[in-house]
Amino acid sequence: MNNISRRSMLAGAAGLFVAPHLTRAQAAKPRLTVISQWSAGSDGAAITALGKKFEEKGGTWQHSPVPGFTTEMMNKLRAQIMAGDPPACSQLKGPEIAAWSKIAPTVDLDALVAAAGYEQVVAPDLARLHKPAGKWISLPLQIYSTNMLFLSKRAMDKAKADKIPVTWADFNTLAQKMKEGGVAHPIANGGTRPDDGQKFEAALAGISPVAYRAAIMTLDESALKGPEVKAAFAQVRKIADWMDPNTAAQHYSTNLQRFVAGDMGMMIQGGWAQGVLLNAGFKLDDFIIAPGPTDNTKPVFLLNADAFIFWQRKEPDLQAGQTLMAQLVMDPAIQTMYSQITGSIPVRSDVDLSGAGWSDGQRQTAAALKEAVANNQAVLSVAHNMAQENGMTAAMIDVITEYVKNKAITPDQAVVRLSDAVEGAR
Amino acid sequence: MTHTVAAETRTGRPVTFGILRRLPEHLAIWVPLLLSAGHLVSFALWTVWISFTPSTLVPVSGWVGLRNYTAVMATRNWQIAFDNLLLFGCGFVLLSLLTGLLLAVLLDQRIRGENVLRSIFLYPIALSFVVTGTVWSWLLNPGLGIQKLVNDIGWTSFRFDWLIDRDMAIWTIVIAAVWQSSGFAMALFLAGLRSVDADLIKAAQIDGAGPIRMYRRVILPTLWPITVTVVVIQLQFAITTFDLVRALTGGGPGLATQLPALVVYDLMFQRGLLARGAAAAVLMLLILLAVLLPYAGWRYLQRRQAAHA
Numbered sequence: 088m089n090n091i092s093r094r095s096m097l098a099g100a101a102g103l104f105v106a107p108h109l110t111r112a113q114a115a116k117p118r119l120t121v122i123s124q125w126s127a128g129s130d131g132a133a134i135t136a137l138g139k140k141f142e143e144k145g146g147t148w149q150h151s152p153v154p155g156f157t158t159e160m161m162n163k164l165r166a167q168i169m170a171g172d173p174p175a176c177s178q179l180k181g182p183e184i185a186a187w188s189k190i191a192p193t194v195d196l197d198a199l200v201a202a203a204g205y206e207q208v209v210a211p212d213l214a215r216l217h218k219p220a221g222k223w224i225s226l227p228l229q230i231y232s233t234n235m236l237f238l239s240k241r242a243m244d245k246a247k248a249d250k251i252p253v254t255w256a257d258f259n260t261l262a263q264k265m266k267e268g269g270v271a272h273p274i275a276n277g278g279t280r281p282d283d284g285q286k287f288e289a290a291l292a293g294i295s296p297v298a299y300r301a302a303i304m305t306l307d308e309s310a311l312k313g314p315e316v317k318a319a320f321a322q323v324r325k326i327a328d329w330m331d332p333n334t335a336a337q338h339y340s341t342n343l344q345r346f347v348a349g350d351m352g353m354m355i356q357g358g359w360a361q362g363v364l365l366n367a368g369f370k371l372d373d374f375i376i377a378p379g380p381t382d383n384t385k386p387v388f389l390l391n392a393d394a395f396i397f398w399q400r401k402e403p404d405l406q407a408g409q410t411l412m413a414q415l416v417m418d419p420a421i422q423t424m425y426s427q428i429t430g431s432i433p434v435r436s437d438v439d440l441s442g443a444g445w446s447d448g449q450r451q452t453a454a455a456l457k458e459a460v461a462n463n464q465a466v467l468s469v470a471h472n473m474a475q476e477n478g479m480t481a482a483m484i485d486v487i488t489e490y491v492k493n494k495a496i497t498p499d500q501a502v503v504r505l506s507d508a509v510e511g512a513r
Numbered sequence: 514m515t516h517t518v519a520a521e522t523r524t525g526r527p528v529t530f531g532i533l534r535r536l537p538e539h540l541a542i543w544v545p546l547l548l549s550a551g552h553l554v555s556f557a558l559w560t561v562w563i564s565f566t567p568s569t570l571v572p573v574s575g576w577v578g579l580r581n582y583t584a585v586m587a588t589r590n591w592q593i594a595f596d597n598l599l600l601f602g603c604g605f606v607l608l609s610l611l612t613g614l615l616l617a618v619l620l621d622q623r624i625r626g627e628n629v630l631r632s633i634f635l636y637p638i639a640l641s642f643v644v645t646g647t648v649w650s651w652l653l654n655p656g657l658g659i660q661k662l663v664n665d666i667g668w669t670s671f672r673f674d675w676l677i678d679r680d681m682a683i684w685t686i687v688i689a690a691v692w693q694s695s696g697f698a699m700a701l702f703l704a705g706l707r708s709v710d711a712d713l714i715k716a717a718q719i720d721g722a723g724p725i726r727m728y729r730r731v732i733l734p735t736l737w738p739i740t741v742t743v744v745v746i747q748l749q750f751a752i753t754t755f756d757l758v759r760a761l762t763g764g765g766p767g768l769a770t771q772l773p774a775l776v777v778y779d780l781m782f783q784r785g786l787l788a789r790g791a792a793a794a795v796l797m798l799l800i801l802l803a804v805l806l807p808y809a810g811w812r813y814l815q816r817r818q819a820a821h822a
Contacts, residue, residue: 158782169571186785190571278765333656335676336763478569478784485590489767493679511588 117146119408121395122167123178124160126152129362133428140421146411147404157472173398175405176412180227180394181473185219187396193224194397196413200226203417208435210460212467213392225396226416229431231358232452233389233468234289234379240372241349242270251377255293255322258353258380262329265352274329275351277339283488284470284480286326289355291319292389293381296464303483304467304474306513311506320490320498326355327491340367347373355379357391357471361448362430376448378455381464388459391471392434432456482512557798564791572787581792590779591793594771597683598800601772602751604687606744612691613698613743614736618728620699621706631703635696642693646760649689650676653761679769682762686754686770689761694750698743705739706732738815745808752801773797 119141125134131152138148151174153160160178167173168191179187200206200223206214209227217225236252243249246268252258262273276282292299294315301310310316331351334342340363345351347369354360361376378386395416397409415421422433427444432453440450459465467473472480486508490501532539564582567575585591616634620627637645652658655674663671675681709732717731755774762770777797781790 161785162782165571183785186570279763331656332677333654333674335650335654336765476785478786481779481784485768488765492766492769 115403115407117141117144117407117411118402118404119146119148119176119412120174120405121148121150121176121178121412122153122160122163122174123150124153124155124157125178126154129366129429133425136424136428137415137421140415140424141408141411144411144415146408168398173400175400175409176395176397178393179225179396180392181216181467181471182476183472184216184225184394184396186476188219188224192399194399194409196223196226196397199223199410199413200417203414205417205435208437210390210434210436210456210465212465213390213434216392216467216473217394225394226413227392227394227434228416229393229422229426229429230434230456231391231393231431232378232455233285233357233391233471234292234355234387235358235360235448235452236377236379237275237346237354237356237360237364238375238377239270239275239346239349239352239354240374241347242268242273242352243375245269245349246352251375252380253384254382255290255380256382259325262325262353266329270352271350272329272331272345273352274326275339275342275346275354276326276330276334277341278334278336278492279338280484280488281470282339283491284484285357285468286355286491287319287323287487288389288468288470289379290322290326291316292387292466293379294318294322295382296387296466299466303469306475306479306509308506311509312502316505317498317502320501323487323491324494324498327494343367343369358432358448358452359430361446362428365430371446371448376446376451378451385462385464386455386459388456388465389468390465391468391473393431436460479509479512482508560791560794560798563788564795566788568787568791570785570787577788581788582796585776585780585789585792585796588776590768590771590776591773591796593768594773594776597770597772598752600683601687601690601754602748604684605690605751606747608687608691609695609698609747610740610743612695614702616695616699617702617706620703631700634699637693638697640693642754642756643760645689645693646757649685649692650761653685653688676762677766679766682766682769686758686761690751690754690757693757694747698747701739701743702736705736709735741808741811745804748804749801752797752804773800 121134123134125131134150134152138150141148151163153163157178161183164174164177164179164187173191205226206223209217210230213227213230217223217227236258238251242265246261246264248261248264250257250261252261265273276286288299288303291303298310298313298315301307302313302316331342331345339354339356339360342351343364344367346354347364358376364374365371379389381387395412397413400406400409417435419433419435419438422435423438423444425431426433426449430446430449432440432449436453436457438453440453456465469475469480469483474480475483483505486501486504490496490504496504563572565576565578566573567577620631620634624630653673653676655661655672655677660671660673663673675685713731713735714727717727722731753774754772755778758764758770758772758775764771764775773793774797777790777793779790780786780793784790
């Protein structure tokens with residue numbers, strides 16, 4: 088008894104000694120410094136909503152958006168890392184996560200990921216990107232497919248067609264029908280580099296996901312020079328011939344009005360185009376969304392995923408903020424909220440998309456992802472910097488964008504140029 | 514009165530007092546000059562150093578020799594950019610020079626409303642190149658701008674689609690750049706025209722020279738120092754052009770309108786290849802020096818001749 092009381096007294100004394108620190112650490116109000124490029128439109132609205140949730144949980148949300156291209160966000164990130172003051176959390180995606188994690192220490196999220204059971208519900212190719220050295224250091228937040236097929240209802244009427252094309256042959260037939268039915272340009276497109284890149288990746292992955300994996304993701308030389316890549320370039324030429332040549336360097340969204348009006352017929356775009364269409368005031372029944380054409384008739388999913396990477400900080404409030412943020416990002420309710428605002432689909436494959444608030448397009452996208460993962464036909468997008476680091480991606484897109492704009496280049500020449508460009512950038 | 518004071522300082526006061534008295538002037542001139550020169554030179558040297566390192570996402574030390582330079586010069590982007598720079602540089606400088614001179618000579622005719630016209634011609638230079646580029650990208654777009662206008666009026670076979678023509682797209686940048694900066698050339702030339710010695714003109718008039726002959730033989734020859742200045746200023750602008758192309762063509766169609774500054778930005782910030790970008794930047798600096806050093810030498814010779822004469 089005596090002993091015990093002495094022990095408890097000791098413990099009590101120790102407790103007294105430690106307690107202030109404990110309470111301070113526990114009471115450290117979670118705070119999070121975040122940088123991302125999401126400032127306006129549905130992206131801005133979604134991250135603002137996420138910030139509100141963070142604040143509801145008692146945190147202080149300090150988001151500094153860097154509007155514009157991803158590269159501008161990266162410039163700010165680079166400057167902050169070099170100054171020794173990285174944000175607690177920043178947007179980053181694809182192979183860039185591995186590249187950037189080598190220049191500054193990141194947070195080990197393994198315990199939090201295990202607690203949330205996140206690993207089991209993330210597509211394996213995607214999971215690999217977010218734990219480059221074996222440990223989770225970043226968390227994917229939402230998924231888009233870059234090869235969704237958008238069909239203009241009015242253009243379909245002009246072509247007197249109601250069948251959604253499944254293979255590239257169907258696609259080409261429908262485009263021809265649209266042209267004959269008076270649709271000025273069967274393909275709606277912008278003229279930016281990612282736009283051109285998307286046409287190529289959709290063509291190659293649709294022709295053969297196996298060849299895509301070998302040529303684009305693992306840069307296998309014989310695959311790069313293989314017949315599938317040549318066939319993909321030939322398909323891209325057809326697509327380019329159906330586009331409006333006047334788009335010059337315009338953004339694809341410039342042409343949405345003409346697309347909905349039936350002046351342009353089909354659009355191969357990322358799932359985000361749904362959010363952009365709705366944001367521009369168009370209705371869900373103005374267009375149809377379907378998975379991109381695939382010659383083996385099973386959906387091919389070109390993955391593009393936004394993610395957050397967590398940078399090591401010493402401040403207890405920032406560390407508490409990182410824990411809270413990681414928990415929020417993996418939370419199915421938060422992913423639901425986020426995707427419903429942006430038009431993406433949740434990373435978690437166990438989120439139920441049958442309820443209100445989800446569109447048919449999103450349900451189809453999620454179903455396509457499930458099926459594509461099951462058939463090993465979910466691959467990483469090169470046009471949106473998911474398959475390769477930026478230097479390699481840019482070298483490949485150089486070839487593709489020149490090919491789209493220069494009709495004098497033959498598919499054979501393009502194949503040679505592509506493999507040369509890859510060799511040069513290695 | 515002032516004369517005597519000056520004489521006193523020259524003879525009696527110690528030199529240090531003179532320096533102290535002029536301290537504010539020295540501070541005002543030398544501190545900013547040294548700071549900005551130091552800033553410029555130190556960053557230029559730093560860029561040169563980076564161009565010899567294996568840096569990618571962030572600067573790292575190390576030595577790779579000329580590897581970055583050979584790699585950059587072997588890329589298609591750089592070769593296209595360099596060819597474009599020659600076309601754009603020559604086309605832009607010559608056209609803006611001629612347009613500016615023509616405008617200046619026309620304005621020099623003591624016409625009514627000169628001030629208004631001068632402001633109008635000078636106005637484009639007050640615009641940001643991004644604005645110029647964006648507006649011209651609409652005007653030159655065959656589906657929206659000039660071509661569509663002419664087609665709609667009734668001349669349906671009219672074609673003006675340089676913006677989407679790979680071979681001609683670089684000239685759209687020349688058009689926009691000339692529009693933007695010929696007012697600047699005009700202002701300099703006009704100042705030159707106005708400073709021609711009136712006696713010279715009177716003498717020519719007495720000798721019976723007509724207006725065309727007067728310009729050709731008497732007035733324009735006195736303008737050539739200004740011409741050299743305009744050429745050098747426009748050339749250094751041409752070499753560093755970035756925002757105009759970015760807004761007008763985005764470097765496209767394809768890679769057709771790449772320019773060196775675009776390649777530098779692309780390498781450094783889009784591809785995450787700092788050292789390659791730095792090498793491209795140093796190459797740009799060398800091109801600039803190739804323009805500026807002869808100019809500096811020419812100025813030096815001129816000054817020496819003036820001193821001897």
